[in-house]
Amino acid sequence: MTTPQDEPMKYPFEDDHRLTIPAEFAELRAKCPVQRITLPYGGDGWLMTKHADVKTVLGDPRFSRAATVDADIPRTTPWKTEGGGDLLAMDPPEHARLRRLVAAAFSRKNVERWRPRTEQIVDGLIDDVRSAGAPADLVELFSMPLPITVICELLGVPVADRHFFQHFSELVFGGAGVSAEAVENASTSLATYLAEHVARHRAEPQDDLLSQLIAARDEDEDRLTEEELVTLGVTILVAGHETTANEIANIVHTLLVNDLWAGLVAHPERVDTALDELLRFVPLGGSEAMPRVATEDVEVGGTLIRKGDTCFPAMISANFDEDVFSFPDVLDLDRPHNPHLAFGFGPHYCLGAQLARMELRVALTALLRAFPGLRLALPASEIPWRGKDTLIRGPRELLVSW
Ligand code: HEM
Incomplete structure (x- = not known):
């Protein structure tokens, strides 16, 4: 068994909160893949940086998310993990009970049913970009409204309310720069908002996911509590747009700064493979992996993790593991084998x-077709980024010309 470095490293590492990955991850993969770290709150934990070890922590049932709820564990943010029916804060078998209720709605088959409507929304947004004229902000006009419109229609809440919940959604994904009170208030505001829509749908059921969940609860109260119903709605609303919206902007930005736009315009048939590589390459969630607590002693990558220890599986590091990806620092849009962990792994694999894949594909294909000469309207160094107040990375504004 290797001995971990005696001195715990301060974590998170210095970060510019753009799309650069702190150099420490590569150094640790080479020298000490399971590293003792000191977090800003709650003490010391472990950081896993290799693909195989990250998968172990994400997939092995001896690592628990439920054990993080309301616990003063080592963490990057001042607030503790909230429970109350959040899928990401549950362990099997309770987790499976809840996830089963929504899994079908997000299956490949069901998502395909949403493709024509997504294409229609994308066409409308491309018209908006065109009529705004260059330089246009792709975030405001395209990458934000697309996933918001899709998830609102799928769930059954009015798109017109987007400015209200968008503000709170960003806070719920708050990073170290946001206060615990702000996160708590945002979470309560979103729950109150969703509860009002649950009441409205209960009175007048619609053909949407919220109505299906209400029916599931009202038929058999053991399947889903009222709190779980509301939290599930909030989770889907928030996770359903913050991630994809920022990823669309990140992907366009990454293609443009790496001079890869024209190549994809000429070969749109490469979009699927290219998207997987972009998902691998873009560190959307930054350094702030969701921690897991060991429920018994477990050996990971040759290091003994004691029962009760907190572990941080760094997916952004795993996606650059030299043992899995050849030349991981090269953005290779034709990469043939790409087992990236951008959507996680194990029971919490992204619902x-x-x-997200369908939306990204429809969005990118349409942008390539509509704007073959797309380019940044400002030098890349002048693009404003969301910064340390949020866990999800992305440009606040992406001015483009065509
Ligand atoms: C590019 C877009 C997206 C990315 C990169 C992404 C990434 C992820 C990752 C890495 C996880 C696992 C986190 C962990 O285990 O610690 C996750 C979980 C989750 N994602 Fe996504 N996501 C995206 C889009 C979406 C969308 C569109 C939805 C809409 C429903 C969504 C809903 C969820 C939910 C509910 C979970 C928790 C699942 C569970 O605990 O069972 N995500 N996502």
């Missing part, structure tokens, strides 16, 4: 992965 919306199929939906």
Whole structure:
């Protein structure tokens, strides 16, 4: 068994909160893949940086998310993990009970039913970009409204309310720069908002996911509590747009700064493979992996993790593991084998992965067709980024010309 470095490293590492990955991850993969770290709150934990070890922590049932709820564990943010029916804060078998209720809605087959409507929304947004004229902000006009419109229609809440919940959604994904009170208030505001829509749908059921969940609860109260119903709605609303919206902007930005736009315009048939590589390459969630607590002693990558220890599986590091990806620092849009962990792994594998893939594909294909000469309207160094107040990375504004 290797001995971990005696001195715990301060974590998170210095970060510019753009799309650069702190150099420490590569150094640790080479020298000490399972590293003792000191977090800003709650003490010391472990950081896993290799693909195989990250998968172990994400997939092995001896690592628990439920044990993080309301616990003063080592963490990057001042607030503790909230429970109350959040899928990402549950362990099997309770987790499976809840996830089963929504899994079908996000299956590949069901997501395909949403493709024509997504294409229609994208066409409308491309018209908006065109009529705004260059330089246009792709975030405001395209990448934000697309996933918001899709998830609102799928769930059954009015798109017109987007400015209200968008503000709170960003806070719920708050990073170290946001206060615990702000996160708590945002979470309560979103729950109150969703509860009002649950009441409205209960009185007048519609053909949407919220109505299906209400029916599931009202038929058999053991399947879903009222709190879980509301939290599930909030999770889907928030996770359903913050991630995809920022990823669309990140992907366009990455293609443009790497001079890869024209190549994809000429070969749109490469979009699927290219998207997987972009998902691998873009560190959307930054350094702030969701921690897991060991429920018994477990050996990971040759290091003994004691029962009760907190572990941080760094997916952004795993996606650059030299043992899995050849030349990982090269953005290779034709990469043939790409087992990236951008959507996670194990029981918490992203519920919306199929939906996100479909939206990303429709969005990118349409942008390539509509704007073959797309370019940044400002030098890349002048693009404003969201910064340390949020866990999800992306440009606040992406001015483009064509
Ligand atoms: C590019 C877009 C997206 C990316 C990169 C992404 C990434 C992820 C990752 C890495 C996880 C696992 C986190 C962990 O285990 O610690 C996750 C979980 C989750 N994602 Fe996504 N996501 C995206 C889009 C979406 C969308 C569109 C939805 C809409 C429903 C969604 C809903 C969820 C939910 C509910 C979970 C928790 C699942 C569970 O605990 O069972 N995501 N996502």
